[in-house]
Amino acid sequence: xxxxxxxxxxxxxxxxxxxTEVLRATGEREFPLQLASTFFWIAAHDGCRQxxxxxxxxxxxxxxxxxxxxxxxRHRLGKDGLKLVIREKDPRDPKRYRLFLTPKxxxxxSLIQNTLDK
Numbered sequence: 001x002x003x004x005x006x007x008x009x010x011x012x013x014x015x016x017x018x019x020t021e022v023l024r025a026t027g028e029r030e031f032p033l034q035l036a037s038t039f040f041w042i043a044a045h046d047g048c049r050q051x052x053x054x055x056x057x058x059x060x061x062x063x064x065x066x067x068x069x070x071x072x073x074r075h076r077l078g079k080d081g082l083k084l085v086i087r088e089k090d091p092r093d094p095k096r097y098r099l100f101l102t103p104k105x106x107x108x109x110s111l112i113q114n115t116l117d118k
Contacts, residue, residue, distance in 0.1 A: 018115050026082060026108065034059065038067040042085055042099045043109040049090065050097040068099060084108055 008014050023031040041053055054064045069075055071085040084105035090096040101109060 015116055015118070018118070019112060022108070022111055022115050026084075028082060034063065035067050035070055038064065039071055039084060039105075039108075040112075042068075042071070043101060043105065043112075046099075046101050048099055050087065050099055053099065071105075 023036055037057060038053065038059075041057060042048060045052070050064060050068065051061075053059075053068075054061045057064065059067075066076065068085060068087055070081055072081045072087055073083055075081040082104075083102055086100050086102050087097045088100065090098050
């Protein structure tokens with residue numbers, strides 16, 4: 001079907017499609033929903049504790065840790081991460097971590113917000 005003649009029949013779904021295109025534009029070959037969910041939650045709760053993310057998403061702590069690593073500077077097996085999130089020790093409790101968006105993460109968050117506001 002020629003996209004130039006395809007009429008949008010569901011505006012929320014076209015926004016969802018555009019959102020997936022924003023995520024694909026990160027250059028990552030894959031951007032699984034669990035990874036996207038992790039990013040969205042951190043973006044909505046910048047500075048959150050990692051354990052709060054575990055509790056809010058009902059993901060296992062190992063899944064959250066793996067996704068945070070992927071979003072961070074270093075992914076599993078020494079591969080480069082997406083550099084969207086940084087994990088820092090909580091100054092009040094050094095056994096816990098806080099999660100923050102990097103400047104690149106803030107830029108992606110802003111792009112997502114702009115896409116959803118269209």
